[in-house]
Every structure is written in structure tokens, then in C-alpha cells.
Amino acid sequence: MRDRFAGVTDTSRPRLLLIDGHSMAYRAFFALPVDKFSTTSGQHTNAVHGFISMLATLLRVEEPTHVAVAFDAGSTTFRTEALPSYKGTRDATPEPFKGQVPLIKEVLEAMHVRHLDKDNFEADDILATLSSQADALGMEVLVCSGDRDSLQFVNENVTVLYPVKGVSELARMTPDAVRTKYGVEPHQYPELAALVGETSDNLPGVPGVGPKTAAKWINQFGSLEQILDRAGEIKGKAGESLRDHLDVVRLNRQLNHLLTDVELPFGPDDLRVQPWDREAMSTVFDALQFRTLRERLFAMHPSADDDENAAPAVEVTVEDLAPGLLEAWFAEHDQRPLGLEVAGRPVPAGGDAWALAIADGPGSAVALDLTDLSAADDTALSDWLSDPTRAKVVHGGKSVWHELASRGYSLEGVVFDTELAAYLCFPDQRSYDLGDLAERHLHRELTPVDTSSDQGALDLSVGEDSEGGRLAVRAAALTDLAEVLRGELGDRSAEPLLTELELPLSAVLVHMERHGIAMDVDYLRELEQHFGELVTGAAASAYEVIGREVNLGSPKQLQEVLFDQLDMPKTKKIKTGYTTDAAALADLFVKTEHPFLKFLLDHRDSTRLRQTVEGLLKSVADDGRIHTTFQQTIAATGRLSSTEPNLQNIPIRTEAGRRIRRAFVVGDGYETLLTADYSQIEMRIMAHLSGDEGLIEAFRTGEDLHNYVGSRVFQVETSAVTPAMRSKIKAMSYGLAYGLSSFGLSNQLNIDVKEASKLMEDYFTRFGGVRTYLAGVVDEARANGYTATIMGRRRYLPDLTSDNRQRREMAERMALNAPIQGSAADIIKVAMLGVEKEIAVRGLRSRLLLQVHDELILEVGHGELEELTTLVREQMGSAADLLVPLDVSVGTGSSWHDAGH
DNA sequence: GCACAGGGCTC
DNA sequence: GTGAGCCCTGTGCT
Numbered sequence: 001m002r003d004r005f006a007g008v009t010d011t012s013r014p015r016l017l018l019i020d021g022h023s024m025a026y027r028a029f030f031a032l033p034v035d036k037f038s039t040t041s042g043q044h045t046n047a048v049h050g051f052i053s054m055l056a057t058l059l060r061v062e063e064p065t066h067v068a069v070a071f072d073a074g075s076t077t078f079r080t081e082a083l084p085s086y087k088g089t090r091d092a093t094p095e096p097f098k099g100q101v102p103l104i105k106e107v108l109e110a111m112h113v114r115h116l117d118k119d120n121f122e123a124d125d126i127l128a129t130l131s132s133q134a135d136a137l138g139m140e141v142l143v144c145s146g147d148r149d150s151l152q153f154v155n156e157n158v159t160v161l162y163p164v165k166g167v168s169e170l171a172r173m174t175p176d177a178v179r180t181k182y183g184v185e186p187h188q189y190p191e192l193a194a195l196v197g198e199t200s201d202n203l204p205g206v207p208g209v210g211p212k213t214a215a216k217w218i219n220q221f222g223s224l225e226q227i228l229d230r231a232g233e234i235k236g237k238a239g240e241s242l243r244d245h246l247d248v249v250r251l252n253r254q255l256n257h258l259l260t261d262v263e264l265p266f267g268p269d270d271l272r273v274q275p276w277d278r279e280a281m282s283t284v285f286d287a288l289q290f291r292t293l294r295e296r297l298f299a300m301h302p303s304a305d306d307d308e309n310a311a312p313a314v315e316v317t318v319e320d321l322a323p324g325l326l327e328a329w330f331a332e333h334d335q336r337p338l339g340l341e342v343a344g345r346p347v348p349a350g351g352d353a354w355a356l357a358i359a360d361g362p363g364s365a366v367a368l369d370l371t372d373l374s375a376a377d378d379t380a381l382s383d384w385l386s387d388p389t390r391a392k393v394v395h396g397g398k399s400v401w402h403e404l405a406s407r408g409y410s411l412e413g414v415v416f417d418t419e420l421a422a423y424l425c426f427p428d429q430r431s432y433d434l435g436d437l438a439e440r441h442l443h444r445e446l447t448p449v450d451t452s453s454d455q456g457a458l459d460l461s462v463g464e465d466s467e468g469g470r471l472a473v474r475a476a477a478l479t480d481l482a483e484v485l486r487g488e489l490g491d492r493s494a495e496p497l498l499t500e501l502e503l504p505l506s507a508v509l510v511h512m513e514r515h516g517i518a519m520d521v522d523y524l525r526e527l528e529q530h531f532g533e534l535v536t537g538a539a540a541s542a543y544e545v546i547g548r549e550v551n552l553g554s555p556k557q558l559q560e561v562l563f564d565q566l567d568m569p570k571t572k573k574i575k576t577g578y579t580t581d582a583a584a585l586a587d588l589f590v591k592t593e594h595p596f597l598k599f600l601l602d603h604r605d606s607t608r609l610r611q612t613v614e615g616l617l618k619s620v621a622d623d624g625r626i627h628t629t630f631q632q633t634i635a636a637t638g639r640l641s642s643t644e645p646n647l648q649n650i651p652i653r654t655e656a657g658r659r660i661r662r663a664f665v666v667g668d669g670y671e672t673l674l675t676a677d678y679s680q681i682e683m684r685i686m687a688h689l690s691g692d693e694g695l696i697e698a699f700r701t702g703e704d705l706h707n708y709v710g711s712r713v714f715q716v717e718t719s720a721v722t723p724a725m726r727s728k729i730k731a732m733s734y735g736l737a738y739g740l741s742s743f744g745l746s747n748q749l750n751i752d753v754k755e756a757s758k759l760m761e762d763y764f765t766r767f768g769g770v771r772t773y774l775a776g777v778v779d780e781a782r783a784n785g786y787t788a789t790i791m792g793r794r795r796y797l798p799d800l801t802s803d804n805r806q807r808r809e810m811a812e813r814m815a816l817n818a819p820i821q822g823s824a825a826d827i828i829k830v831a832m833l834g835v836e837k838e839i840a841v842r843g844l845r846s847r848l849l850l851q852v853h854d855e856l857i858l859e860v861g862h863g864e865l866e867e868l869t870t871l872v873r874e875q876m877g878s879a880a881d882l883l884v885p886l887d888v889s890v891g892t893g894s895s896w897h898d899a900g901h
Numbered sequence: 902g903c904a905c906a907g908g909g910c911t912c
Numbered sequence: 913g914t915g916a917g918c919c920c921t922g923t924g925c926t
Contacts, residue, residue: 036905291904553921555907574907576923581908608909611920635916639912646918649911657910682912738914747913809913817915821912825916853912853916 017064020145031166042806044096066271070126112274128258134268154186183215191224194252323374333360337391339478346399348513348627353403357471367468388412421485423633516625518667531610542599638825661897677855688882692769699884739813789822834875
């Protein structure tokens with residue numbers, strides 16, 4: 001397949017690649033499965049993916065010096081004016097294809113590839129014009145098009161790349177290839193097509209005349225004109241048919257003639273291949289959720305090698321320090337913040353570090369092998385690291401801390417964290433790799449420049465593979481990157497969020513991760529055994545019912561059992577068939593009462609619980625505790641997340657699940673566990689942000705929120721609010737903060753849409769401020785381009801103005817939710833800082849262990865319970881000044897389960 | 902070995 | 913056709 005691209009290339013001549021955007025995108029659309037390529041928001045991307053992937057291959061294999069993509073402008077052209085039915089069969093553009101062309105254009109713009117269209121003309125005319133101009137300039141031209149009309153301008157300088165299968169396999173249509181395939185010269189192709197017709201353009205030809213006959217006539221008579229003039233000489237049925245369709249042929253020929261004199265804003269010279277705007281590309285690819293493709297493209301062009309705009313190769317001077325001279329180096333460079341980068345394993349309470357680099361910008365850097373450090377240097381390093389007055393810039397300070405801790409170093413004086421700063425500026429990214437940031441914001445590659453033999457400036461082999469050089473280049477980028485990001489933060493008024501919130505919080509998180517939470521391992525093993533038995537039992541019963549053994553964990557096999565073998569009614573459709581999720585199975589059970597479903601659900605539950613227990617057991621460290629990692633830069637709303645293991649999704653809803661919480665226990669040397677959580681913090685924020693008097697009043701009365709709201713909505717006494725009413729109101733209240741529709745509400749509550757609409761209407765009648773607020777949030781976000789939390793944390797939502805309904809509505813729901821979820825995240829972060837600080841001020845041993853979004857879990861030192869309880873209540877309760885009180889409930893116990901409430 | 906889909910748990 | 917996460921298994925691909 002690659003061979004098809006591997007034509008002979010003349011490296012001295014400029015080579016222009018022209019692409020018919022519409023036809024290739026359309027091909028791509030049909031070549032790739034539409035259901036396999038779409039974003040989580042529902043935008044289809046198969047055509048975009050296929051097109052860009054093809055473009056990438058062409059750029060790599062053909063190495064054009066110039067490139068452009070032409071699109072059809074509108075639905076009318078001079079051709080449709082001449083023949084309204086022209087391309088008439090194409091009007092039914094498939095829905096999932098619509099909207100993908102603008103996305104392709106976005107990517108092209110980011111890649112600095114010119115794209116053009118012109119009213120009244122087709123892409124082919126633009127290509128023909130550019131091609132003939134380029135040919136005249138002596139350029140070699142490659143035209144990539146799925147429209148056979150383009151074959152007419154093939155010559156020894158112009159080759160058409162015609163898709164034979166999908167968009168990855170292209171046939172190289174040289175003059176010889178055209179002759180072989182069609183039996184006519186390239187310039188005669190439109191004459192042949194005029195006779196044969198072109199179904200894709202809805203142009204009928206002469207009935208009974210195919211390509212073979214047409215080619216025979218053209219060769220016999222020399223030209224179409226001659227054929228038409230001498231049509232009378234042609235014998236047989238074909239001749240007769242021709243004579244009946246002379247007008248058709250003339251019109252076809254008129255339509256399939258491509259113009260070579262379209263006026264265009266650019267000439268071939270203006271189409272030089274440009275360096276990419278990697279930042280913009282990343283943004284678009286992030287939005288399209290193209291991970292692999294992005295990597296593939298970026299890997300293709302490891303460096304911007306074009307002369308202008310090229311990333312300047314920054315050489316980092318790595319000083320070859322003799323042992324014992326580190327102190328002196330610090331004395332010379334320690335006046336400004338220094339970049340610090342460490343090589344190691346950033347595992348909480350089990351990390352490692354083997355090398356490190358410190359840099360005063362690119363001018364001077366040192367790289368140190370931590371496994372082989374002189375005593376003097378070790379002291380100098382340790383003093384510098386632990387001195388809060390000596391400023392450091394790091395990338396992901398929490399990891400650095402864990403790494404350094406493994407060698408007994410502490411880290412103080414971090415004044416800037418480039419990862420946290422990038423997160424605050426661009427919270428929707430999934431990762432903030434230092435190399436990517438340097439590339440985007442400094443236009444700098446973080447690969448060590450190999451100056452090899454000459455005095456080996458970078459050849460400082462610390463560890464294998466010149467780790468020292470790599471680290472030094474990264475450390476050297478930190479201070480420069482910090483400057484750029486400081487500016488970005490300033491643009492967003494986000495500096496205080498970094499220095500007063502996230503940066504100090506990262507230190508708190510370090511402590512929490514390092515402490516971990518104690519586990520009752522013996523009890524966990526019992527649970528594992530217990531759940532294991534339940535799994536086996538449920539599986540055996542399920543097999544017995546259906547008379548065979550299947551893998552109950554395989555949705556595919558389950559579908560066979562349910563819908564083929566047992567012939568149950570079909571559930572909601574999913575990509576791979578019909579769903580077998582719990583809601584659907586419960587629904588099926590109501591309908592069929594088939595015992596298999598019961599056992600299957602039991603099996604699911606028990607398997608899940610066993611899995612959770614197994615995962616926890618594997619995560620227990622040598623100290624008998626689990627040290628999760630809190631991700632501080634993942635959730636776009638500002639929340640934390642927890643990984644390895646995730647301790648923020650430990651079961652609580654079912655009794656069986658709650659038993660797992662008993663395994664989280666107070667550690668030796670501590671009195672008890674304490675949990676403190678905000679009650680209804682999101683609704684309180686809703687009340688605050690909306691200023692709705694009714695909702696504010698609800699929180700001030702101290703009445704149960706959902707009962708109170710229910711009594712207003714249903715217009716009954718609070719004592720008359722039934723549990724059913726209360727749960728409807730609860731679902732509704734929380735749904736509102738997520739952008740819930742009446743359809744969604746009806747689904748959730750199993751009521752019809754009409755009733756759901758009525759419920760929403762009644763709700764808004766009583767709490768009109770909420771409706772006004774929610775509508776205002778979206779409007780404001782659309783106008784500003786972002787939402788903001790009470791502390792000014794922004795989330796940018798460009799899709800609010802998208803033409804695509806799915807994307808736009810998704811962005812609207814995000815706009816509704818982000819200020820609420822994000823403000824709650826801000827508040828608990830402030831509370832964590834307050835708790836940590838107050839504990840330190842009072843010299844308590846108690847310590848924070850976990851955060852679960854609106855809940856803190858602490859380990860209480862002996863005799864500190866009372867003081868700590870007060871302290872935690874105070875700090876959490878005063879973390880924000882809202883129009884409603886922040887209510888905190890506290891519980892204690894020797895396990896997480898017992899401390900819960 | 903990897904990426905994706907389906908499923909399910911939390912707030 | 914309600915937001916934000918993490919992680920397991922099965923499956924199909926390379």
C-alpha cells in the first residue's frame with residue numbers, strides 16, 4: 001500500500017499537493033465506520049479523522065513543498081445553472097457527515113494549510129486552475145481527488161492520486177496509467193466521460209455505450225467533435241443510440257470541462273508548506289478527542305525544521321561541576337528562582353529519585369547523580385531544597401516532593417508550579433506534559449541538543465542515556481515557562497488561585513498521600529472470600545437456569561443469552577447491539593420475571609464488590625496503609641480526583657458495599673477517624689449564586705431541604721411531604737445543576753414527560769430565581785467564553801457557540817454545572833488549607849487523610865477529638881462567605897463506616 | 902501489549 | 913436526551 005505512494009521524487013523541484021477537500025472527506029466518511037469515530041459529546045468525526053490521516057500520510061510520503069485544499073463553495077455553480085439536475089443525486093448528504101467539513105477546515109488552519117473555495121465554482125475548477133498555473137511555473141503537481149473529471153489535466157508534470165479503496169490506498173494516475181485504464185489520452189478523458197456519463201454527477205450518458213466503446217470511437221475518429229460530426233457513419237445499436245443523444249453528450253462535455261482561469265486569492269507560490277501551529281492543533285485535536293492521530297502527526301515533525309518560525313534550538317549550558325562545588329554554584333545563581341527537575345518514581349511513600357537538575361534558565365544548569373553525591377554537595381543540595389526562602393520553580397511539585405522524600409530531602413520554597421499554572425489556564429486538557437508546554441509556549445523542544453564530541457557539554461552521563469542532559473534541558477525551560485504562564489494567569493486573573501490555593505494545596509495533598517489511610521487487611525481478606533462465594537453461587541444458579549455456562553462478564557455473550565436464547569424484548573440500542581446494563585436488566589426483570597436476570601444482577605454486584613476488595617488489598621503498602629494519589633490537574637471543574645487506587649468511589653449505597661468501608665480504620669497511635677462533610681453544598685451554592693429568596697430561606701429555616709422545597713412545589717405542609725414527593729424534588733434539584741431536561745427527568749423518575757414538565761414548571765414558579773440564574777449563566781458564559789466559580793476559577797467553553805447542536809447543548813450543560821461543582825471544589829480546598837494550617841498552629845498530631853469532594857477524613861490524635869472537631873467545623877464552615885450558612889456534619893468512629901453518618 | 906467499549910461505583 | 917471522575921473485564925487489533 002505504501003508502494004503506491006513511493007513514486008520517483010525529484011527533490012530539487014517544488015512539488016505542489018492539491019486536494020479536493022469535499023470529495024476526499026466524503027470518501028473518508030464512507031471508508032471509516034461512523035460509530036467508531038465520535039466524541040463523547042456526540043460529534044461524528046470519522047470523515048475528519050480519515051481526511052487528516054490521509055493528509056498526514058501524503059505530507060510524509062510525498063514530501064510536497066506546497067499544499068492547498070479546495071472545497072466546493074455552495075450548492076449552486078455555473079454547472080447547476082446550466083443543468084439543475086447536475087449532481088442532483090448528491091443532495092441527500094448524510095446527517096453524520098454534515099458539520100465535519102468545518103472541522104476539517106479548523107484542523108487545516110491549525111496546520112497552516114491553505115484551503116479555498118469560490119462561489120459558483122467547484123473544487124475541481126480551483127484545482128484545475130492552480131494545477132495549470134503550477135505546471136506553467138515548472139512545478140510538479142499532485143492532485144488528490146476522488147472526482148474522475150480531474151483526470152483531464154494529467155500530464156507528465158501533473159499526477160492525479162485517485163482513491164481506489166477508502167482514502168488510504170491511492171492510485172497514481174500518470175498519463176500512462178490513464179491510457180492503460182481508459183484507453184485514451186488524459187486530455188480526452190472528459191470526451192469519454194461525456195459519452196459514458198457520470199453517475200456520481202447525475203449525468204446520464206449514451207445508453208449502451210460504456211468506456212470500451214467510447215474509447216474505441218475516440219481512437220477511431222480522433223476526437224469527440226469528429227464523433228459527433230460523423231455520428232451517421234457509426235453502425236449498429238450503439239450508433240443509433242448515439243444519434244439519439246447528441247445533445248446529452250454535448251451538454252455533458254460542456255459541464256465536465258474544468259476551468260483553468262478561475263480568479264483566486266492565491267497563486268501556487270503562496271501555498272508553501274508552513275510550520276504547524278501545534279498549540280492550535282492540540283486544541284482542535286483535544287476537542288475532537290484524537291489522541292493517537294495527534295501523536296502520529298507530532299511524531300512526524302519532531303521539530304519545526306522550516307527556516308522561518310522555527311523553534312530556536314536552545315542550547316543549555318550544563319556546568320560540569322567537580323564534586324564539592326555545588327555550594328559555590330548556588331552562591332552564584334541563587335538570586336533568582338531556579339528550575340528544579342527530578343528523575344525518579346513519584347509514588348507516595350514508596351518513591352525513588354536518582355538524578356536531578358537545577359537550572360538558572362538555559363544559561364547555566366547543573367545535573368546531579370543522586371546515587372553518587374559527595375557529602376558536601378549533598379549538604380548543599382539539602383540546604384537549598386529545604387530552605388523556604390530560596391525560590392524554586394517546578395513542574396508537578398507533588399511528584400517532585402515524593403521523589404525527593406525517598407532520599408530524605410524535604411522541599412520548601414516552591415514559588416511556581418508550571419503544571420498547576422497550565423491547569424488553571426487551560427483546565428480542559430487531559431495532561432500537561434512539560435515537553436508539550438515548552439513546545440506550545442516557548443516554541444522550544446526539550447530534547448537535549450547533542451553537541452557530542454566537542455567537550456561534551458551535554459554529555460553528562462548521569463544514569464543511562466544521558467539523563468542528566470535531558471533533565472537539564474527540562475529544568476532550564478522551567479523559569480522561562482513560568483514567566484509565560486504567569487502572563488497567562490494574569491490575563492485570567494488567576495494568579496491568586498495558583499499562589500493562594502492550588503500551590504499551598506499541593507503541599508497539603510503531599511502530606512495526605514504520604515500518610516495514607518490504615519486498612520484492616522484481615523477483614524478485607526474475609527470480605528474477599530465472602531464476596532467470592534457469592535459470585536460463585538450466583539454464577540452457578542445463572543448457568544443452571546439457562547442450561548449452559550457463559551461468561552457473565554461479557555456483554556456480547558449476555559446479549560446472545562438474553563435476546564437470542566431467551567428471546568427477551570430488546571433494550572436500549574448501543575454501539576455493539578443492545579444494552580445489558582443494570583437499569584435495563586431490572587426493567588427486563590419487571591417484564592419477564594426471568595430468574596436468570598436476578599442471578600445475573602447478583603453476580604454483577606458481587607463481582608464488583610469482590611473486585612473492589614481485591615483492588616484495595618493489592619494497594620495496601622508495607623506500612624499497612626493505602627496511599628492514594630490525588631490528581632490536582634485532571635477535573636476541568638476544579639475538583640480533585642483520586643487514582644491508584646481511587647478512594648473517591650468506595651461503595652456506600654448498599655449494605656454490602658458499606659461493609660467495605662469498615663476496612664478503612666484508624667491507625668496505630670491514633671484515637672479515631674473523623675469524617676466531616678458539607679451537607680447539600682451544591683444546592684447551597686445554587687442558592688447563593690441565584691440569590692433565590694425561596695431557596696435561601698429554605699436553608700435558613702433549618703428544615704430538611706427537600707422537604708421544604710417539596711412543600712412549596714406541591715403546596716402542602718412540610719409534614720405532608722411524602723417520601724415519593726421528596727425523592728422527586730431531590731432528583732429535580734440536583735438535576736437542575738447538571739442541565740437536566742424534562743425528558744431526562746421523566747426518564748429518571750419513571751414518569752411521563754408531561755408530568756416532568758409540569759413538575760419543573762411548578763418548581764420554577766416557586767423558585768423563579770433559580771430559573772433566571774440558570775438562563776443567565778449560559779448567556780454570560782456564551783458572551784465571555786467562560787464560566788467562573790466564586791473564586792474566579794474559569795472554564796472555557798468555546799462550544800457554546802458551535803453550530804452543532806449536540807456540542808452546543810453539551811457545552812450548555814457544562815456551563816450550568818461548572819460554576820456549581822467548581823465553587824464547591826474551591827470551598828473545600830480553602831477548608832483543607834484552613835484545617836491543615838490550624839492543626840499546625842495548634843501543634844496537634846491529628847492529620848488530614850482523604851478528601852471525597854464534599855467530605856474530609858481525618859485521623860485524630862489521642863486527646864484531640866474535641867479540639868479537632870471544633871477546628872474542623874470552624875474551618876469548613878468559614879471557607880466561604882455565602883448568602884446561606886455552610887452546614888458541616890461531623891462523625892467519628894474507628895472505621896470510615898462508623899465515622900460516617 | 903494496547904485501545905476501546907461496556908459496565909458500574911462515587912460525589 | 914444530567915455534571916465530574918476512575919477502573920475493571922472482554923474484545924479485537926497490531
